[in-house]
Amino acid sequence: MRDTRRSFGKNKAVDGVDLQLGTGVFGLLGPNGAGKTSLLRMLATVLPPSSGEIRLLGRDPRGAGARREIRRRLGYLPQNLGYYPSFTVAEFIEYFALLKEMPSAAVPRAVAAAVERVDLGAKARAKLRTLSGGMLRRVGIAQAIVNDPDLLLLDEPTAGLDPEQRVQFRALMRILGERATVIVSTHLVEDVGAACAEVALMSDGKIVFRGTPGELTARGEGHGVGDAPLERGYSAVLSAARSGAVTAS
């Protein structure tokens, strides 16, 4: 992404973001309204940027053919996962596998593998309307990974998961990040510390920090706000950005 901007009326949701990423798990932190979701939606090719340049997997998504090829290799979990209540877990994941244009012969096995990876085997034939919020989130993760994507975008993936499931999910992210680019937007700092090799912090549409979780932690030394070291780093960088003292990226 180069100088990417996205505005909604007068509101600048994303304001001049430069970002280049390779394989690995990348955490996107920031308070509500910082622009994380807009940034992810642009990367998911759902929302076009107002200006700037985006290249995904070596292609320019403005071209229809390139966009289609990108989407075949993309996994996306939106912040608000909409679902069809009358579909079963397996049907829902299979439906999106087909919309992603996976070869139909490969779909059943891919669906089964995705369902197992999120530990929903016992619920594979359950209607979505019968599932809890945490289970639905795992269904969303399963549909995102069903095509074994090269670019995986997860918006608040651990929302609604219990602590044990969050630990397991972080391990899954680390495995997926070995061969794919995984971008995780979250406001849960501990998820980033445990799973991400690199992290960016957004505030008011800009990236105000980029570095390792360790570097973010170091920014919090001597800062009083926050229970955990990483939270203190997060608060310190945000405070500095809001006061205009630091805009490091």
Next chain:
Amino acid sequence: MSIHNEGGRFSPADDPAAGVDLDRVWAGVAAEVWRRRPGPAERAAARLLRSPGLARALLTTPSLLLPWLISTAVVFGVGALVSLGQGQPLVWLLAPAVAATGVAFAYGPGLDPAWELSASCALPDRMVLLTRVVAVFAVNAAGGLLASAASGAATALTFGWLVPMAAVCALALAVAVALRSALAGASAGIAAWVIVVLSAQTASGQLTASVTTVSAYLPYLVVAACCAAIVIYGTRPRKGLQ
């Protein structure tokens, strides 16, 4: 979540039967148990549309209840307006656009709960929309035919609006599939509709005759047959293509 070492698979050290990839075996079993076997209609649609995804979208369109109900209401509402606007070509020419817009709204971001997810998928959303429009008109036309058999009151709406629109939409989808362009398909559909409306008006001097007289049904059937022929020709199996 089941997290295994080494990329999600058991290592021989974890597995008493060393060398057996239990995850892989289980995935194969689960795939067979959970897989949804498409019916004959879906298999035929997948072959004709050259896309299992479009076929699934076509078949699942009525099952998305709220968008389906709204689409059906829009289609019948526009049909009623068309009946009221007999003899006014502008009403006839605009009616398909209004109906298509209504279906697009019903299956759009406001009402389709999984729209954002669908929009991030490879299958072009315009193709999916075209498929949904065909499904809405085709199912309602089938219902209209049944209603017409039971009562003559439904005949005008069925043969004057639902059946011809189903044929025109099928033509649009056929062209879109053949040319791999939803825009080309929509253009073909619009052109076909304009030709039907204007030629009928020119021939008879009044538009209503084109949809309320029995003699007009034959051209509609010809159009439908042409659509079917185009679909079959354009989607015939070819070597090297799945």
